Amino acid sequence: MYCMIFCSLALLDWYLLRRSSGSPQRKRSVTKMLWFMIPLFGWNAAASQLEWWPNPFDLLNLVLGWVNLM
Secondary structure, X not given: OHHHHHHHHHHHXXXXXXXXXXXXXXXXXXXXXXXXXHHHXXXXXXXXXXXXXXXXXXXXXXXXXXXXXX
């Protein structure tokens, strides 16, 4: 989980440094990125603390489990 947190923070820093201009479009795209990342952090935190909460790997296995049968 810590790896995912630090990797996403590194991606966010890279994204912010790549766009150095202070345009309103930049602010909207950063806001979109944060609205995507914050729920993922919450999901992973809940999956690591609660036994009954499905983690992302369980969901991928549930969705793509049929591939193993091929």
